[in-house]
Amino acid sequence: MKANKVIYGNIYTVDKKNPVASALAISDGKFVYVGDEEGVKEYIGKDTEEIRYDKGIILPGFGEGHGHIAPGGTEALFFVHLNPMGTLQEHLEALKKFIEERPELDVIQGSGFIPTPDMGPNGPTADLLNGLTDKPIVLADIGHHSYWVNHAAMERLGIDRNTPDISDGIITRDDEGNPTGYFREGAMDLLKELTVFSVEQYKEGFLHYQEEYLAHGETLILDPIINWDTTDNAALACHELDMEGKLKMHVYAAYQVFQAAGHDTMAEIEHAASLREKTRGRMFELNNIKIQIDGTMPGTPSTAYMKQPYTDPWSVEHKHHGQLRFDMETLIKIYKKSHELGFTVHAHAIGDGALCMALDAIEKALEQTGPHDYRDAITHLQVVDRADIPRMAKLNVIASTDPHWFDFEPEYFEMMVAVLGEERAENQLPMKAFFDAGVTVTSASDYPVTNPAYPLTGIQKGVIRQLPGRPDTLHNAGERVTIEQMIEATTINEAYQLLCDDRLGSITVGKEADLVVLGDDITKCDPEHIQDSPVLGTMVGGEWAYRKEM
Ligand SMILES: [Zn+2]
Numbered sequence: 001m002k003a004n005k006v007i008y009g010n011i012y013t014v015d016k017k018n019p020v021a022s023a024l025a026i027s028d029g030k031f032v033y034v035g036d037e038e039g040v041k042e043y044i045g046k047d048t049e050e051i052r053y054d055k056g057i058i059l060p061g062f063g064e065g066h067g068h069i070a071p072g073g074t075e076a077l078f079f080v081h082l083n084p085m086g087t088l089q090e091h092l093e094a095l096k097k098f099i100e101e102r103p104e105l106d107v108i109q110g111s112g113f114i115p116t117p118d119m120g121p122n123g124p125t126a127d128l129l130n131g132l133t134d135k136p137i138v139l140a141d142i143g144h145h146s147y148w149v150n151h152a153a154m155e156r157l158g159i160d161r162n163t164p165d166i167s168d169g170i171i172t173r174d175d176e177g178n179p180t181g182y183f184r185e186g187a188m189d190l191l192k193e194l195t196v197f198s199v200e201q202y203k204e205g206f207l208h209y210q211e212e213y214l215a216h217g218e219t220l221i222l223d224p225i226i227n228w229d230t231t232d233n234a235a236l237a238c239h240e241l242d243m244e245g246k247l248k249m250h251v252y253a254a255y256q257v258f259q260a261a262g263h264d265t266m267a268e269i270e271h272a273a274s275l276r277e278k279t280r281g282r283m284f285e286l287n288n289i290k291i292q293i294d295g296t297m298p299g300t301p302s303t304a305y306m307k308q309p310y311t312d313p314w315s316v317e318h319k320h321h322g323q324l325r326f327d328m329e330t331l332i333k334i335y336k337k338s339h340e341l342g343f344t345v346h347a348h349a350i351g352d353g354a355l356c357m358a359l360d361a362i363e364k365a366l367e368q369t370g371p372h373d374y375r376d377a378i379t380h381l382q383v384v385d386r387a388d389i390p391r392m393a394k395l396n397v398i399a400s401t402d403p404h405w406f407d408f409e410p411e412y413f414e415m416m417v418a419v420l421g422e423e424r425a426e427n428q429l430p431m432k433a434f435f436d437a438g439v440t441v442t443s444a445s446d447y448p449v450t451n452p453a454y455p456l457t458g459i460q461k462g463v464i465r466q467l468p469g470r471p472d473t474l475h476n477a478g479e480r481v482t483i484e485q486m487i488e489a490t491t492i493n494e495a496y497q498l499l500c501d502d503r504l505g506s507i508t509v510g511k512e513a514d515l516v517v518l519g520d521d522i523t524k525c526d527p528e529h530i531q532d533s534p535v536l537g538t539m540v541g542g543e544w545a546y547r548k549e550m
Pocket of ligand 1: 224
């Protein structure tokens, strides 16, 4: 067999049976040979393209274990971006400019503000947005935990003093009971109808993301909430791009299900299964169910669920551990049903209490269904009780870690100490402990929470856990991992998590030819400069999806 392409270089395959090579051959989009220069000769014919890299390193394409491209891609194109540190006046000026520049938009959406005292004692109000436009305005705060809207937005949806309160959120009201335009947590659902993007807009958003991240070596991603705006539009957009041959990255998706008023959890899992059948293709598959077991921290109050109470004065007084969004019975049912329908479950757990609960639920579900290979993942893993790590190994639960979060600016770390206490704060975000216990570890960024979120930056942060030259940002130094472990977490382990390691994730004969060519050998360079290595090319299925102009 003659190859379409033969590549020579310093090849690190991430295949334990054949870890290093100096030549590879590609035919019909797959690796047909991985070995030395002598052995590759028989694959070279008159039409074979030969490419040689004298320095740097060739790796399997990079994976992103948890990146929200549905909201991220569209926000980049269709949102006004408010500066979190900006004043009210600056926000209004940014809005005015955006409204003038984007007359085609029916709803003005934006994000990035932090509620400041100049917006009012009870958060920002619709009155502040008077006079800008007759169209609805919906602005998300920087963490997407509240919406600030104008009167047109509330009028379009019929929200007024008669709108009932919400069990899991807050509608801010004036003395007469009229909503003031500030909607928190579960109350944000009231506005969702205005924040929906069309299939066309999602397609543009995905292509925007794809172009940027292919240039950084990314070839595989999990979007953990494909129904971000509660519609199927983002999944349908991926499917259309796949059918049109425009999806150049392997995209896997998770469908988020809820347990709250108005939600039928089991019916949502069934809907995900039918959407999976409707949208499955060569480059796109919805094969995960997402559950958000707890909330986040620090906050007032913090909502991540802890085994031990928080340490800030209010939490001490109220013995506050955080908040759960599911009860145990429902969690067990979710795992069982998801497994029966062939889904893997991707669970958000920031606190050690939420992690423990997920493991209990998986254990109970497996008792009912018998052992099987669904590779459930738990993500974020910010506060972890070491006693639970061997349980993850035993249950074959994947640790989807966030190396992008490992370094802390001192002011932010102080906020963590205030709610967690010194010891829990210092021991946050383990990674090495998972490897040591034999847990499969993957790497994720939570884009656009981390933005930008380039794979080489994640790899560097896993290795050094601090900002370059900034030892004051280093914590839990014993949890630094090796460059080889970070490469594994970013390639083959991502493929394992997404159940596609039989065809992706390593440079192995028979697998699809996805690879990234780096200008520097990141296994040998100064770890503080891993992220500076130029990406010379990214190949997907044997074709260049990105090539740096030389
Ligand atoms: Zn997320």
